Every structure is written in structure tokens, then in C-alpha cells.
Amino acid sequence: MKRLSKTLVLSLVLLMMVGAVAMATTLRTTITATPESLDPAVTSGENDWKVAVNLYDFLVYPSFEDASPEASVAASWDVSDDSLTWTFYLNEGVTFHDGSELTASDVKFSMDRMIGIGEGYAYFFADRVAETRVVDDYTVVFELSEPFGPFLVTLYRLAIVNEDLVMANLEDGMYGDYGDYGKGYLLTSDAGSGPYTASDFRIRNYVQMSKYDNYWQGVSETAPDVVIANEVLDAATTKMMMGSDEIDLAHGRQEMTTLNSLAQMDDVGVAFFPEMSVNFFMINTKKAPTDDIHFRRAMAYATDYSAMMAIYPDSPRALGPVPSHVFGYADDLVGYEYNLELARQELALSPYADQLSQYPIDVSYIQGNGDTAKLCLQFAANMAQIGITANLVEKPWVLFCNQEETIETSPHVTNLFANCSYPEAGAILELKYASWTVGGWNQNEWLQDSEFDAMITEALVTVDADARAALYSSMQYHLVDELCPSIYTFVSVLKAAYRSDVFSWPAGEGSPHAIAEFNFNYRFFEMI
């Protein structure tokens, strides 16, 4: 009898275990590329951060609605009157995935490490954070060398790493006593305290994350236990995988035809979320004939914005370089409209008006970059309406970047999407137009305008939010009305097809997070 009871109890336990295993939920997604690295100090790509927001915690976390800072690892914070000393008071009981407690020392280490490595988003802090001090286990102070208005929101990119774990896994490297600063280890492993741990990462193949049950903020039982993100670029494969139930969520950068096919499948919904990103036709302002302001304005008036937006349906119009939902957007910016009469009037004022046949313009776009080829075709057709010949040149990403190294090799016009790396106008304005960011894919304009440089410098050191927003607005008027260095078509909207019978998520319910990557914090997903 005793033996029978024991057997029954054992069987019951076994059944419960089997049941628990059977209940484990897995969410299968696709991404355009696996992260370049799991190390948050070296990466800045979209795919990298879709993963990083799950593996790591941050002092402050962006709110869903408008990306304003909310308490996270830091329960509260204050700033000195001169805006140079920022003190953060940490929550107790935050644990890393190895069970050790997250303390102020880890925050200091993470900041020092990020600046020391100098990659990824280190440029936010490199010349601004003079010192990071640990006051006690739960208080950390950042001493800035100059005021930095967006400091708080740039902390969304300071992922806190486990100092002890990283130091225990140093390899030989170029950082003196710190060896490789743990870059080798963090390439494929995580040292975070986020709601998920990296359980398997195969570079250029897939990344698998498992729920961290002891997450300090708690993870809902309905959140997926395991998330597998496969690198899938091919449209046909994506459709077949969705159709044969091999994936539950497709990445949001599908071409419209693919997205339409996916959306027609049973139980497939489409989540829309605007990115802090604008599609630009970037005009080289230092090369004839686009060096002339009237020529550029003529191009801006000749662009059929409605036709462009029809290629990317549901994308809101961009009147300037800053998306309308980003802090610092100039509310009453007028921008340009499709008006061939005005285009011809502007063109007539240009010194190149009588020599258009001698000045065809090159329009370059990136191979395989969604439907941007169609945008450029539309653009060329629009330019032909006012007598400008536009020659389209498709380039692989590498060559596209290479051509931007000098003014001479930069085409007259290039098309791409540019993104705010932190949720403020200053991010995109600096990246796109400051004189110190020329020579890369981000600035075909070669603006090199001293007035703009002075304005952006002043804005970034302005801590008062209203004053900073006013400065951002002035810069947008200066750019759009006086310089016209780019043609702004629309704000990028990600459209992710997903299996609505498998899971629900805020973006699918019409409440997307203000920062695109943070929509992929799987803690907020609910498996059905």
C-alpha cells in the first residue's frame, strides 16, 4: 500500500512536470538580421536593441505614450541647479540573471565601460560625462562636463551590465587593464537583469531568449516563456513560414505586397507603429546644380508627396526632418507641397535654369531597402515634369556608404530613412545636419552651415525642456524655409504582421510604444 502511494505521488509529480513543460509557451518571430552583438555597449542597430530591451534594465524607462522618462532601476533622481550633477537613487532588490544584486557600482561600471569602448551609443556620453561616482550601494552620481539637455532620455541606451560577471570573463584586448572589456563574452552572452535571458544565440541565424522568473518587476505568467527570433529576409520564405505556422510575428519591414499577402491569411493581424524616423531625399548642397537653393526648392515643390505616401500607405506626412510625435517637433511648420507652378517659378530663379540638359542629377538608393526604389522612380518622374533629368542608381549598402565619403563622390540626391537615436528632435537634427557628422551615409547634404551648428550646440546644452523645444523649432524653420537641404516625404511606420490567435501585444491593440524597439519588450506580450 505504501509502495502504491509512493508510486501514485511520483506519477502525479511527473505528470505535473510534464504538464509544466507542455505549458511552456514559445513565441517565434523574424528579424531582418540577428544582433551584431548582445553587448549593449557596442551596438546601436534596431535589431540589436529589440533584443537588448529584453536582456537589460535601465535607470529610467521610456513611457509608452510619449517616451518621457519613468522610474525603473532608479526609483528617483535629482539634478543640481547648474544641471551638471545628476544623482540617481536605485531600487533595492534588483537582481541580475546570476542572482547577484544590481548596485550603484554596476551602473558606474556600465557607464565607464561604454565610454571606454566608445562604440554604439557612447557618443551620447563620451565628452559629456566627466565622472561617475558611487555614493553608496544604491546611489550613483553622474558629473557632467557641460549641461546636456537630453541627458535623461539618452539613459535609455545605458544598459546596466553585471560588473562581476563581465570582469570574470575578460579576455586579452585593447583596453589595457580591462583586456577586451568583456566584449568577447558579451558578444553571445548577456550580463543583464532584464525580463529575459539570452539562452542561445547563433550569429546570423537566430537568438533565443528565456523568461527570467525572478525578474524584479515581475513577468506575467502569460508572457512567452521562450522567444525565438530567426533571421529571415526573404519575402517568399516569410509568407510560407507564416502560412505554415512556423512563425507568429514577422518583422515590420516587409514590402507592401508581402504585407498584404500576410494580412490576408487567417488570424493574421497587422500592428502599426510609427518610428521616430523620416524618409529623406538628401540633397547634396555643395555640388552643381543642387548647390543652388532655388534648384532645391524647385525639386521640393515638384515632389508629389501623395504619390510617395501611396507607396508607403498609412505613413503620416513629414513636413520637416522631425517626426510629428517626437519632442521638439515644430508644430506650425508649413513645409512644401506638390505644386508644379511654384516649382517652375523657383527653377526660373536658379542660375542653372537655362542649362538643365547639362545638369542631369544622380539619385542613389540602397539595394533591397523596402520600396525605396519605387520612391525614387516616382521622384524621377516628378523631376521630369519640370525638365530635370534624374538618373537612378541602385547601390548595395556598402557602396552606398562608400560614396558618401567626399562631397565629389556623394550623389546629387540619395534616399533613405534616418532615425532619432533618442526621443528628441536634437538626435535627428544633429545626426543629419551638424558639420561633425558629414562623411557618412547619414548626411548626403554636406550642409556645413555654421549658423545651424551654433543652434544645435546651444540646444543640446539647454536643460530647460521648453527652451530646448523652442530652439529645436527654430532650427527646423531655418532648415526647411531657408536652406531646403532635403525633401521630407513621410514618417516611417513599421507594420508587423502577427498571429492574433497566438498572442496579443500593446502594438497590436493600437497602443504602440513611442520608441519602436521598445514594442518588442516581450514582458508586455500575452500568449493566448
Added chain:
Amino acid sequence: MQSMPVFVIKRLLYGVLVLLVLSFVIFSFIRVIPGDPVRMSLGPTVSEDVVERMRSDLYFDRPVVVQYGHWLQGVILHGDFGQSLYTKRAVADDIAEFLPRTIELALLAAVMILVFGILLGTISALFRNSWLDNTVRLLSYLGVVTPPYAFAILFMLVFAYYWKVFPLGGMPSLPPEIQSTGMVAFDALIHGRFDLFGDALAHLFLPAVSLSLGSIAYQARIHRSSMIDNIGKDYIAFANVVGVRRRTVISKHLMKPSFIPSLTIFGLQVASLLGNAFLIEVMFRYPGFSRYSLSVIMAKDPYGIVACTLIFGVVFAIANILIDLGIAGLDPRVRLRTTE
């Protein structure tokens, strides 16, 4: 006069010399092409100091000869192929991860080419001008003219999407505790993980068939022609006249000489499988070396490109030597010429 070992050593030395020249040429080309790979890898926002530090660390701030010498020294002394700017880790680690998977895929495809190519060629030749011969010839013609990616799409649609007999792509990962060669199916088999072995084989099947069909068709055509040539030879007629059994004539007197052109073609086909696998690996999301090679080329990853070129070169060189040895083994006239 030279012995077979001397012949092999000579061929090997020629191969090494060619690979050295090839790697240096590739190195020089990469340095000449406009665009700074280090800056591109780190992005436009990283400070010039950091870019300079990495350039120095990767020897991009030295003359190309110095950089090449340093790289070659690393390869020879430590098996170190440099640092990949694409995967941000040692290229040797990339090779160790990706190459075995492609070798496994290529081996499976090679077995299919050899078995089915020879089988179909033999049937076709033995039943020359029959409906069987005509069918095989038609199918092999179709096989030769159809690109592998067309097969891939067809198979994915039929066998993976509609019938769901095979997975759509990918490859299960190999748990570190059973990793011996890096070939997933093989390692699973030798460690008794039959569930993983079956899964890996299922993932390998469609890419391998897509990759091999064109070569099977070509192999069948070559083998058929070769057999038909030999069927008409006097010694076959003599063997038939003196009453040697048909099976013996075919297996002993006809197959062996007919293998010589087939083997030459087979060797080259197998060597080129690595290159042909580019599209197949991309389409099936197969995490292999060909897909990796394509990616490093697109990313202009200098050390990755040179390593890939070198690996492909080595495979072709070894394949050529093996073909020569195989032919020498089959054909006494070649053995004689080699030693005279």
C-alpha cells in the same frame, strides 16, 4: 621520372603558391576599393579616436604588405585568420561554426550526385534509345537547364508549405556537449542523439536535393556518353563473344573505364557545390559557410573575404588533387605517365 608521392607534393606546393598569390591579390583589392571598412563597421557616430584604435588593432594603418605579412603569420602560426568586422569575432571561430555545416550539406549532395548520377547514366546507356533512356535524357536535360533556386522554390512550396513533409528551412543548433565536428547530423549520430539526427537530416534534405539535382542530371549525361563510348570498344565485343557474363562485362569491364570522365566531372561538381550553395543556403536559411561568405562580401569584411577565398581555393585545390589521384587509380595509363 617521379613517384606518386612526389607528384602529390608538387601539386600541393603549386596549390599553396596559387593560394598565397590569390590571398595577396584579394588583400590588395580590398585595400584599394574606396571606403573604410572599419569606419563602416563602427558607424558614423563613433569618434575618430575609436576608429583609429581599431584600425591600428587590425593593422589597417600599415602598408598592405605589412598587414598581409601579419595576417599570414597569424594564419600559419596560430590558425588566426584575423577579426571579422561582420560578426565581430575571430574569423577562425566563424569558419569553425559555418564551414562544417556546408561541408555536411555538400557531402550529402555529393553522395546524391554520385549515386543517382551514375545510376541514371548507367540505366540510360544500357537501355539506349528505349523509352527509359529517352525519359532519363529528357529529365536530365531539364535538370541541367533548371537553376538550383528554381528547384528550391518548388520544393519549399510543395514539400514544406503544402505537404509539410519537410521543414521550411533553418537548421537545429548543436548542443555544445555533443559538438565534435560541427556537422549537426553527423555529431548527433555519433553521440546517439537520434532525435536531433532525424531533425537535422530533415532540414538537410531539401537543400541537398535542390543543390544536387542539376549536377545529378549533368553527371548522368556524362556517364551515359562515357558508357556508350566504351560499349562500342573491341574489348567489350570480345568479352561478349567469349561468353563473359553480361553482369561481369558491365561491372568489371565497362563501368571502370567509364568512370574516368565521370570522376573528373564529379570532382569539379563537388568542389563547386560550395559556391553553388550561396543561393540555396540563403533561401533555406541554412546557416552555412556559403551564406556567410556572401554576407562578408556584401559587408566588405576584409579578413572574412580573404578567409572565404582561401577556403574555397583550398577546397578546389584538394578536389583537383583527389580527382588526379582517383583517375590515376582507375587508369593505368595515367599512372604510367605520372611515373615516367
